[in-house]
Amino acid sequence: MNGNGRDKMDKRIVALGDGTYGVEVYRGLNAPGLDFYEQAKKDLGIDLKDNPNYCLCSDGVEDDYGISESIYEEIIVYRIINLSDIITRVDEPLVMPEPIASEEMEEETKGKNQDMLDKLWGNAAKRREYKDRYERFISHLVERDGYSVIEDYPEKAQDEAFLQLTEFSYRLERLSRAQNGDHSKYLEAIRLYRCTGNMPKDENGKEYTESALIDLLMRQDEEYIATNNYAYNQHQTTHQNLKTLGKHGEKGAYYPLREIVEENEKTGRKKFNAKALALDVVSVPMNAFVFLLNHTKKPIYSFVGTAVVAPIQDLIFRSKQSAASVYKSLATHRYQARKDIFEQLMDMALVIENIEREKKGEPPLNPNTFGYALKKAFVPRFQALSRAKEGNIIIASAKAIEIEESAKDHERAKKQQQTLGIALVARKKELMDALTELDLVWQTEKDPSKRQHIEYIQEQIRKKLKDVDLCIQANNDQPVPGVVQTDPISLSIHEEANRSNITRVVSGVATAARVGAISYLGPKISKWIQEQVGETTIKLPDKVVEERHVIPEKVEVKRSALENLSIGEAYDKSDKVIDYYAHGAGSQVAAPTRPYFRGVDFVWEGKEYSGVCLDNWGNYQYATMHLGRNPESSDKLFDVLAHVYSETTHQPMTGKDIIDQIVNSSDPETAAKKFSEGVRFWIDYDGDTSKVAEGWVEAKDMLVDFVTKTSEHVEIVKKVIEGDTVMIPLLQCRKVVDPRILSAVIALSGGEFVDLYDLLRRTRSKTEMQKQGLVGRVLKPFEKATDKPLQQRQTDNVYGFTGTRRGDYDSSYNEEDFTPDTPHKTR
Amino acid sequence: MEEKNIITFIDQNNHPVDYEILDIQEYNGNIYCVCYLADNSSTEVYIFRVEEVDDMHDRYVLEADDQITQAVFESFKKRNKDNFKFS
Structure with missing residues (x-):
């Protein structure tokens, strides 16, 4: 300590009355020419003037937090200890600092990508x-x-x-x-x-x-x-495979985890016999082998692929060729994965097609037809061959996104753990300081009852301290969440490929001349096919757009702006909007055409949003709102608006007030008149953010021009630029189970892997999605695309959505075009 | 063996017979099913012509015309060259 403060002092404790104590923290001199406060601030880093946490005394005598006018007076500064404050402080929940952000995952991601490619290509x-x-x-x-x-x-x-x-x-x-x-x-x-x-x-x-x-x-x-656990998964697969051996197979020595647990419970053995679990992998193929020896009267090869699944066959015959495992993905497995992708693409193509048709006022295509079912049953298989390279890239691309996300999640979790560790250590120090202070107070205090009270508080703190110690230990022991398995081909696809008939032999065709006339009665083939493929991942309604509330609005934009406009840009660049429609109480209310009139209506996360902004009006914007079918729903707009004031009274208005003025009109004409003449209200508009109302800004940000996905739904906002007009976004909800479909659509239509990362990341976090713009990272292709089938297809892409053209999903294929599934040359 | 490809026919004696459908093709305006005996008792495929019976049923008739049979089989072989071993 410098200046007039003392370098070191004993921590003196004094009773200050009112149940508070003071710990001496500083001494300084107050004299002419010396500014005690300035010096104390310099030495302690604390401003003592009017500071309620400190008590200043002259010569040990309390001076009412002030300094006497005496010359050469020594001032003693006490930090006030208040027992009840300590108790409160100790009981306060842990304050977690913000975890350190980390985006430097490139190296780790690269490693995982390479690992994934190693697995994909074996x-x-x-x-x-x-x-x-x-x-x-x-x-x-x-x-x-x-x-x-x-x-x-x-x-x-x-x-x-x-x-x-x-x-x-x-x-x-x-x-x-x-x-x-x-x-x-x-x-x-x-x-x-x-x-x-x-x-x-x-x-x-x-x-x-x-x-x-x-x-x-x-x-x-x-x-x-x-x-x-891969071993366990393989074990499960084997169990499933054993079922194909019939009752004998199912009697195989198989102990799934849950059964072990249940068995342990029954027998009282409380052991998690993971070792048996691992060893059992060996006993299964032996069982299959014994079964085959005892029961088959046919050449074993005829069972292979059907009654005998590939993995078991592998183990029996020590074949190295037919079964895939980690780092051993065969071409047939990639084929299976591609087929899976192309099946989903077909569904997506139909959705897109139907949106197009609906826009043109044409009836949607019905997927529940024999023709479509037939197409769906076989076309993906051909495409998996004819478009093998694209399919493989799609698979790898989609997995790359998962890897990147997973690596970031992993890193975030690590940072979170570190942050918690820091917070816990800080907490521990705080508690220990409190204990030390209380110890000093206890030594000073002579009143037995007060000393007892202090002891009680100390005891509570010690308990807390013990808890914190345990938390520190637990936090250190917690593993951070694991990263994703990097095999781009899922285990289920491996299984399917293993089970598939790739190893089956077709020796010829049974002719009627040889085997005689055969005729059977069977189910309708069309229904049978539909049963097989009908349970698709995408539910396609008969009518694609059933719940649209608003007829698409046409916004004129300047021809120079006819590129990939975002919705917001479309609004910003347009200078007038015509024909705003809204539905109110079953009636349609048409607003008049007026310049600088902008409108939109859309649904987001089940809420309907709309907003219409007029020209700037000082710091305010005019706005009106969409009238939903249910007037009550209209106040959803107010969820995103700050304040709404009446134009005439300048008093705050509620959603109901406004709705009352518009909706409760006796007839549509009156409503339309009110709507156009002056049912206006003010939006408290903060700043000059692109000259739209605050709520509108938020709403605009929530719009994505593309595809977003929740855990169960994909929401497609379709924006179509047609000639001089921009259609207002149309929101669709379709169920999709595999995010790869999204990347597939993008990859096939976009020509490049632009925004793939960003778009799929949107599927993870709606919040992030709302906050981030559309322009995301460019995901580098895994190979140098010297051939450019994708780019060629893009050409005059006029779709704001994905640009997927109908021809992209055409079922036709040319057998001569089949591309062999050649190894990837990226590594 | 994936059950989803299995179709059960009823023979003339009202006995069920299971086949695995490997492919379905349209040829000359008719639909043909290329099937494998589900019990794997044969490695040959059977090509059935599908004839409409009523709203609930179709008839599956083993194609007797060798030319058609061969044409469908050849097409099947092309389409499934990576799916089966043709001996």
């Missing part, structure tokens, strides 16, 4: 490495103190990272411990939830009880282990 060296590492990893699965754990060994961390089993190890141990009665790991997790105020809640919004939460977490762990 890198033999990686396959061997995987096998070696996995065998080493699983060989260290041991039982320790009654629970299963992967024991430590020198390469464990590297193996876990390579096999992506870090989280698996953690969950396995945690679950295994719990099944042996040791719930400590779950309690740690729960403590962390409590500490950060993030206790999970049930569907009724109530916090889970501890036991219920443990049950929940255990179930989640079981599921995770069952679905994230």
